[in-house]
Amino acid sequence: MSTVKYVRDGRKLTATFELDATVDQVWRLFEEPQLLEQWWGPPGWPATFSRFEFAQGGEARYHMTGPDGTESHGWWTFNHIDFPTLTFTDGFSDAEGVPDLTMPYSKCTVTMDGDSSPVRVTFESVYDSEADLDRVTEMGFEEGFSAAVSQIPRVLASGTASGA
Numbered sequence: 001m002s003t004v005k006y007v008r009d010g011r012k013l014t015a016t017f018e019l020d021a022t023v024d025q026v027w028r029l030f031e032e033p034q035l036l037e038q039w040w041g042p043p044g045w046p047a048t049f050s051r052f053e054f055a056q057g058g059e060a061r062y063h064m065t066g067p068d069g070t071e072s073h074g075w076w077t078f079n080h081i082d083f084p085t086l087t088f089t090d091g092f093s094d095a096e097g098v099p100d101l102t103m104p105y106s107k108c109t110v111t112m113d114g115d116s117s118p119v120r121v122t123f124e125s126v127y128d129s130e131a132d133l134d135r136v137t138e139m140g141f142e143e144g145f146s147a148a149v150s151q152i153p154r155v156l157a158s159g160t161a162s163g164a
Contacts, residue, residue: 001017001018001019001020001150002017002118003017003146004016004017004142004145004149005017006142010130011126011127011128011129011130011132011133012124012125012126012127012133013124013127013133013137013141013142014122014123014124014125015122015123015124015125015142015146016120016121016123017120017149018119018121019117019118019121019152019153019156020117020118020156021118021156022116022119023084023112023113023114025119026084026112026119026121027083027084027112029152029155030110031054033049033052033060034160035160036049036062038151038155038158038160039148039151039152039155040062040064040148041064041065041148042064042143042144042145042147042148043147043148043150043151044066044067045064045067045072045144046064046065047062047064048062048063048064049061049062050062050097053078054078054081055078055081056078056080056081057077057078058077058078059075059076059077059078060076060078061073061074061075061076061093061097062074062075062076063095071095072092073093073094073097074090074091074092074093075090075092075093075097076090077089084111084113085109085111085112086109086110087107087108087109087110088108089105089106089107089108090105090106090107090125091103091105091106092104104127104133104135104136105128105132106125106126106132106133106136107125108123108124108125108126109126110123110124111124123145
């Protein structure tokens, strides 16, 4: 896996990285909640998806649990699903899964490019304002996201993303 590279442009943050996998394997990492749970949260903050409707207009609800038991809750709404591109809205929620719209949220587009290994993954997050992007950056988004995706090679090596 390559190092995650970040480019900021106004209220948009783009993260890119490469994975030694096929596009189908990378797609499954987003399509299947059992696989997402193995990498979405940074190390020490595993994710648990309590709801996952992988369809246009579908919703996902999840929480990440820290080493001390602290939970951080989030929500997604799938806006567009067209292999190998996925667009969803991502934000914070309360413990019941109700979106917390007082916190920053973003429209995320994930694009997977490459016929064979390596696959280039582009993860673009667009916020309502530069101030919202500043806020999530100050909360450690880049460090947390980099740490989370660093777990993907282990998931790929386990064979669970191969569909076998």
